[in-house]
Amino acid sequence: MLYSLCFLLFMVGLYCAVVKKNMVKIVIGIMIMEYAANLFLIMLGYRLGGVAPIIDRDHVDLETGQIAASFVSSCVDPLPQALVLTSIVIGLGSLALMISLCVRVYGKYGTFDITEIRRLKG
Amino acid sequence: MIKALPAFVAIPLITAFVLPLFGKKGKGAATVLANVATISLVVLAVLCIGHRGVYLLGKWSIPLGINLVLDGLSCLLLLAISVVSAAAMLFSARYMERYTAKSKYLSLFMLMVAGMNGLVLSGDIFNLFVFLEIASLASYALVGFGCEHEELEASFKYMVLGSIASAFILFGVAMVYGNTGSLNMAYISKAIQSSGMNNGLAFALSLFIAGFGLKAALVPFHAWLPDAHPSAPAPISAMLSGVLIKTLGVYALCRTVFNVFGVSVAVGWVVIALGVLSMLVGVFLAVGQWDLKRLLAYHSISQMGYVALGVGLGALILARGGEAKWARLAILGGLFHLVNHAVFKSLLFLTSGSVEMATGTRQLKQLGGLATVMPITRATCAVASASIAGVPPFNGFWSKLVLVIAAVGAGFYGLAAVTLLVSLVTLISFLKIQRYVFLGELPENLRHTQESKGPMLVAMGFLACLCVLMGLLLLVPALRQSILEPAVDVLTEGVKYSAAVIKGS
Numbered sequence: 001m002l003y004s005l006c007f008l009l010f011m012v013g014l015y016c017a018v019v020k021k022n023m024v025k026i027v028i029g030i031m032i033m034e035y036a037a038n039l040f041l042i043m044l045g046y047r048l049g050g051v052a053p054i055i056d057r058d059h060v061d062l063e064t065g066q067i068a069a070s071f072v073s074s075c076v077d078p079l080p081q082a083l084v085l086t087s088i089v090i091g092l093g094s095l096a097l098m099i100s101l102c103v104r105v106y107g108k109y110g111t112f113d114i115t116e117i118r119r120l121k122g
Numbered sequence: 123m124i125k126a127l128p129a130f131v132a133i134p135l136i137t138a139f140v141l142p143l144f145g146k147k148g149k150g151a152a153t154v155l156a157n158v159a160t161i162s163l164v165v166l167a168v169l170c171i172g173h174r175g176v177y178l179l180g181k182w183s184i185p186l187g188i189n190l191v192l193d194g195l196s197c198l199l200l201l202a203i204s205v206v207s208a209a210a211m212l213f214s215a216r217y218m219e220r221y222t223a224k225s226k227y228l229s230l231f232m233l234m235v236a237g238m239n240g241l242v243l244s245g246d247i248f249n250l251f252v253f254l255e256i257a258s259l260a261s262y263a264l265v266g267f268g269c270e271h272e273e274l275e276a277s278f279k280y281m282v283l284g285s286i287a288s289a290f291i292l293f294g295v296a297m298v299y300g301n302t303g304s305l306n307m308a309y310i311s312k313a314i315q316s317s318g319m320n321n322g323l324a325f326a327l328s329l330f331i332a333g334f335g336l337k338a339a340l341v342p343f344h345a346w347l348p349d350a351h352p353s354a355p356a357p358i359s360a361m362l363s364g365v366l367i368k369t370l371g372v373y374a375l376c377r378t379v380f381n382v383f384g385v386s387v388a389v390g391w392v393v394i395a396l397g398v399l400s401m402l403v404g405v406f407l408a409v410g411q412w413d414l415k416r417l418l419a420y421h422s423i424s425q426m427g428y429v430a431l432g433v434g435l436g437a438l439i440l441a442r443g444g445e446a447k448w449a450r451l452a453i454l455g456g457l458f459h460l461v462n463h464a465v466f467k468s469l470l471f472l473t474s475g476s477v478e479m480a481t482g483t484r485q486l487k488q489l490g491g492l493a494t495v496m497p498i499t500r501a502t503c504a505v506a507s508a509s510i511a512g513v514p515p516f517n518g519f520w521s522k523l524v525l526v527i528a529a530v531g532a533g534f535y536g537l538a539a540v541t542l543l544v545s546l547v548t549l550i551s552f553l554k555i556q557r558y559v560f561l562g563e564l565p566e567n568l569r570h571t572q573e574s575k576g577p578m579l580v581a582m583g584f585l586a587c588l589c590v591l592m593g594l595l596l597l598v599p600a601l602r603q604s605i606l607e608p609a610v611d612v613l614t615e616g617v618k619y620s621a622a623v624i625k626g627s
Contacts, residue, residue, distance in 0.1 A: 003300075010289070010293060013289070014286065017282065017286060023278065026282055030282065030285045030286060030289065033285075033286065033289035033293075034285075034288075034289050034292065036289075036293070037289055037292040037293040037296055038292075040293065040296045040300075041296045041299070044296060044299060044300045079299075079305075080296075080299070083248055083295075083299075083305075086248075086252060087251075087292060090252065090255045090259075093255075093259055094255070094259055094262075094281075094285055094288075097259060097262060097263060097281065098278075098281055098282075098285070101262075101266060101274060101277055101278050101281060102278070104266075104269060104274050105274045105275065105278055108270075108271050108274055109271065109275075117275050117278075118275075119271055119272050119275055120272055120275055120276060120279075120349045120353075
């Protein structure tokens with residue numbers, strides 16, 4: 001159920017990117033989409049009452065050398081967190097490029113309204 | 123050879139970060155270094171022919187670590203990328219002199235090459251996304267490189283649609299991970315085979331089709347291409363139309379549809395429908411254009427349709443359990459057209475760059491009679507036009523012939539007819555280019571036009587030779603079996619890919 005809320009957030013971002021006329025708002029919409037995807041990834045790995053996926057002395061049965069079953073069943077999945085870190089960095093890069101494009105376009109056209117920035121046709 | 127796989131990403135990546143250090147004074151040295159890097163990539167790609175295998179990064183075993191996979195399809199794409207990038211880099215040595223900040227341009231160019239090479243070799247789906255973003259971010263910046271009104275507008279449009287596509291793909295990756303618990307393409311495919319498709323995976327597949335379709339500019343996702351490709355500097359248009367839309371779009375789509383999810387009748391029809399729509403819409407919009415590069419850009423959409431049609435037809439026949447030989451032939455036609463298009467379309471964009479540099483305009487109505495003053499540009503352009511229109515014996519003819527034979531053999535007469543019709547309209551629009559640019563009266567203000575010199579001519583001549591000779595790839599059995607057939611095998615074997623990768627590691 002919570003996952004569908006992520007999808008809702010994704011659609012909000014898509015709506016914003018497609019419908020809005022202001023360039024900055026379009027950029028915000030795209031970023032909402034990316035963060036919805038990031039949130040979804042994080043939620044995939046999360047568990048209620050989970051523990052950090054770091055094995056320390058408490059989790060290992062010292063006699064058998066086995067990892068305790070309670071740890072395996074309660075630790076969160078670390079992989080999505082690594083993915084999200086990567087994708088946040090990529091998002092930062094594309095956000096910086098998009099905003100700098102917005103600034104340059106504003107410098108040339110003097111407006112953020114995409115309905116007025118229409119030199120290319122056909 | 124497998125040990126050298128990381129070099130495909132490492133060489134352009136390191137070059138990309140070294141190049142800006144040269145600054146303004148070392149422009150010549152930077153250009154030479156960039157050319158050496160692209161040419162060494164061609165050599166590496168040629169050495170890879172016939173090899174297949176898996177490289178484990180950091181010796182981590184397969185589901186845990188990152189792996190690079192070399193197989194027939196990756197090898198074909200690596201060849202196309204390296205040949206086109208070498209020609210475009212040679213061309214930019216002289217062409218880009220009129221822009222400032224040439225070393226930044228070279229650096230972005232190498233980043234784009236690194237992203238594409240990585241994408242083609244990547245064996246897991248998240249790295250595929252990361253490399254896709256590297257290549258796309260570099261291409262957004264390159265489209266806006268001129269920093270004039272049109273360039274910035276096109277770049278913003280391209281970037282918005284490209285970022286939406288990337289968000290779709292990221293969401294799809296997350297859905298796949300949630301449903302299969304793996305990011306490695308071989309293991310995802312194994313999990314899907316054992317548990318079957320569910321709603322989540324079907325949704326992920328549709329996200330991938332939309333995302334990669336946007337990157338490949340298939341109609342109805344094509345709106346950005348006719349703005350973005352003409353606005354970029356000519357060598358970059360050649361790279362974008364020549365290889366970027368293929369690697370980011372069609373290759374990634376084929377990989378996910380055939381090797382990860384497995385073919386199905388519905389997906390086959392979707393890809394065919396996208397292909398046919400692109401062919402028709404692209405070509406009819408192209409005929410009416412009066413801007414040289416814009417006309418070429420619309421043709422990219424239409425020619426990508428051929429590739430999608432071939433691959434989709436193959437998927438449909440395989441999914442229905444029809445005769446494997448027609449499926450193989452259709453996929454062969456699609457992939458062969460992909461490499462052919464890489465060569466002739468980049469050549470066309472380079473000739474358009476040569477014309478624009480010499481005359482300062484690319485409006486067809488202001489040009490004319492250039493055949494006398496620019497004979498070599500004219501000759502190479504004529505070769506490329508004949509190729510794209512499917513005139514024998516140039517390479518475009520052979521791939522279209524294979525596609526038509528496959529469509530007729532499998533009983534899809536309508537698709538064969540569409541292929542021929544689109545080819546005819548393509549011929550008309552390229553006759554228009556020949557007529558308005560190279561024949562007719564030479565306008566008064568263009569009397570002193572000079573032919574391009576040096577490396578630009580070498581790059582164009584090299585690609586023109588390829589256009590003439592590439593038919594041999596199909597006709598000579600030894601060449602076909604070492605380059606094209608392995609790529610077709612990868613796609614027709616479908617989900618056996620996972621077993622091959624797991625065994626090969």
